[in-house]
Amino acid sequence: MKLPVAFEEKMKDLLGEEFQDYIDCYEEKRYYGLRVNTLKISVEDFQKICPWKLEPIPWIENGFYYDGDSIQPAKHPYYAAGLYYLQEPSAMTPANRLPVQPREKVLDVCAAPGGKATELASKLGREGVLAANDISSSRAKGLLKNLELSGVGNLLVLSEEPGKLISYFREYFDKILIDAPCSGEGMFRKEKRMVKAWEEHGPEFFSKIQKSIIAQAAEMLKPGGMILYSTCTFDRRENEETILSLLEQFPEFEICEMKGYEGFRPGIPKDDREDLVKTVRIFPHCMKGEGHYLALLKKGSEGCENTETNLERQKKQTVPGSAGGLKKIPEELEEFLGHLTLPLDPSRLDLKKERVYYMPAELPDLKGIRFLRTGLLLGELKKNRFEPSQALAMYLKMEEYDQVLNLSVEDERVHRYLKGETLDVSDLCSNSSQKKQKAGSGRKQKDKGWSLVCVDGYPLGWGKLASGTLKNKYLPGWRWQS
Structure with missing residues (x-):
């Protein structure tokens, strides 16, 4: 594979004696990954019914390698049941290393096609809120399908510029994941077309976008909350320098250690910031996966001006059950709900035209924002009948x-x-x-x-x-x- 000369020179400087090992890895086959959806099935139970030979991905508890040359997991009924998601092994790492807990409010800023968002949802369970955003409405449609296939109900699927979200979600989220748009250097082996894209829009182009996105996300994070920033590139401008720009603009942030693995390489210190070594670099010649960069950051309380005012404003905007509940549940809907053993809070039911939704609790006022889905679509009220949705079927347990x-x-x-x-x-x-x-x-x-x-x-x-x-x-x- 012919790589751009400028890229090779940069990698020689970055890797030193390991450069040839990196070049040699281009002769190896790419790795295919399957991540078990623990929102629907445990890893142990999936292994009992799985029809293929799988090899565990050692740094991902619910991740496995599979032979992509001989099997097609996307053509199996278990895929249609949402029991797993097909994802490149290194790309599983960001959502895995963001410590999400049930009942938290979580944002995936650049979420399409949904590989990371679906894992964040599995960590939340059926509690809390998952906001999944992608600026492209066409990509957001694919994101919504993957979230519904995975059985996610406590969701918002948004399609907005991250900057516009600030006025709705200022200091609202407990955890934020930013898998930022990048020059894609870590994916050259997997997708050769990325080389041409790199030549058209390189690191300098993307670093400006990344610095803007991470600063916008910082304003949406609660004090004490955490951001996981990731890219699939090697360039320092897109990685360590983006983190430095955040720390300079928001000194209340600090870099956190994350769970390690023997193949992880430390980030590169810069400008006397030795704590950048706590960030993680993944190289394809060191691990069985493609290239990635990750940084876990925590927002402290120092420097957070007007925090109380912001939180008070958010509380005023938030309506109980997000929708206030239906004043009267239609008879045909009530009859259908009688077949469910799933406990539903009536105050969280919402009717938009003929469609009935079950909303996450404690949402802010979303008027004026562009979204594809708020909450779980239960189904539609037709003339004298209720038709349950595909999303509800995927959400339910048998x-x-x-x-x-x-x-x-x-x-x-x-x-x-x-x-x-x-x-x-x-x-x-x-x-x-x-x-x-x-x-x-x-x-x-x-x-x-x-x-x-x-x-x-x-x-x-x-x-x-x-x-x-x-x-x-x-x-x-x-x-x-x-």
């Missing part, structure tokens, strides 16, 4: 709905369902097998109405059951083509 069609992954009807076909399921409705699947649910199995279709106990979508036939309600835009 035991949280009282009418289930649970198919084995070996059943050819699983693939037919994912293609959108009508299914004959009379064998599942005419004997006791279906009741056994729901053992312990305490609910009587019916043979008509909305059914949650599952594969090996994990939801795929909805179907409308009548007389042993399942009318397919799998979301048309998600259907398999072959």
